[in-house]
Amino acid sequence: MRHWNDKMRQSSLLLLHPRQFHQLVLPGCLLRLLDRKKKNVEVPTAVKACIIDALRSTSSGGLSKGTTSLRQSQDGRSLLWACNGRKGTSDTILVWHIATTILEVRHPHHQHDDPPQQTPTPQGGRPSSASISDKTTAATHLSRYCACLVASCPELLPDDDTWSEDLYNKVKNDADRALTTSSGGIAVSSLSPEAGYLRLIQLLGATQNHELLKDAAKLAAQLGELTGGEEMAWELLAGFWSELILYLAPSDNLKGHLQAVDRGGELITLLWALLTHIGIIDRPGNTTASAPATGV
Numbered sequence: 001m002r003h004w005n006d007k008m009r010q011s012s013l014l015l016l017h018p019r020q021f022h023q024l025v026l027p028g029c030l031l032r033l034l035d036r037k038k039k040n041v042e043v044p045t046a047v048k049a050c051i052i053d054a055l056r057s058t059s060s061g062g063l064s065k066g067t068t069s070l071r072q073s074q075d076g077r078s079l080l081w082a083c084n085g086r087k088g089t090s091d092t093i094l095v096w097h098i099a100t101t102i103l104e105v106r107h108p109h110h111q112h113d114d115p116p117q118q119t120p121t122p123q124g125g126r127p128s129s130a131s132i133s134d135k136t137t138a139a140t141h142l143s144r145y146c147a148c149l150v151a152s153c154p155e156l157l158p159d160d161d162t163w164s165e166d167l168y169n170k171v172k173n174d175a176d177r178a179l180t181t182s183s184g185g186i187a188v189s190s191l192s193p194e195a196g197y198l199r200l201i202q203l204l205g206a207t208q209n210h211e212l213l214k215d216a217a218k219l220a221a222q223l224g225e226l227t228g229g230e231e232m233a234w235e236l237l238a239g240f241w242s243e244l245i246l247y248l249a250p251s252d253n254l255k256g257h258l259q260a261v262d263r264g265g266e267l268i269t270l271l272w273a274l275l276t277h278i279g280i281i282d283r284p285g286n287t288t289a290s291a292p293a294t295g296v
């Protein structure tokens with residue numbers, strides 16, 4: 001049995017196969033963003049700090065599917081629709097993951113795998129560039145990690161394995177179709193981050209797309225229009241993903257977690273053990289861990 005290697009896997013649903021690159025209608029800024037993503041990275045300090053903050057809040061209010069932090073502001077409450085009324089947690093993960101990825105395109109200057117140390121918030125309450133970078137780092141890394149869990153380790157999630165796998169494949173295939181041309185088009189590499197962000201919302205929000213893609217595009221558009229600006233958007237996303245990863249962690253799949261430990265460990269397994277140690281072994285109102293296997 002190995003010890004946890006302090007790594008977290010990263011995956012993006014919007015990353016196409018290399019042989020499809022000549023067909024991309026993605027902006028060059030997203031291609032560069034996706035190209036630099038490593039499959040396995042050291043867990044950034046910003047990720048650990050945000051999870052600990054969420055855990056401290058959890059001790060008084062219980063686990064939340066990412067909604068507790070959203071309810072703390074008017075901007076956040078306007079995004080609650082993207083958490084409610086879904087069949088399981090996998091579809092919530094995919095909607096928020098795609099929206100987070102789209103927002104990354106708009107703010108490429110905040111993307112750091114190893115960001116600078118956070119500095120105190122200046123007087124007046126406006127976050128510093130370092131604190132924005134920390135929130136961005138936490139949100140994007142947790143987003144890509146949760147997407148990786150849906151794609152590669154659905155047995156560690158609350159939903160039915162087959163349902164999650166089927167949902168992921170359907171959404172990814174539809175995203176691949178939406179982001180490529182039918183006649184082998186050319187890359188739109190000259191778009192600015194803002195134009196690329198708007199282009200992705202347009203492509204993924206098209207009427208014929210999977211409902212999850214349309215919801216993700218709608219959410220990304222809302223995140224870009226918050227009254228609190230990009231600082232608020234990344235703060236809300238960091239809070240959402242930190243709460244959600246804790247919500248996902250409780251599990252009765254001991255075999256699955258032991259196998260994950262034997263592979264070198266998973267962040268979610270470490271959190272599962274931590275929550276179990278402090279007496280949190282289930283989610284609020286959890287009566288079944290399975291989502292419907294049809295109707296995706």
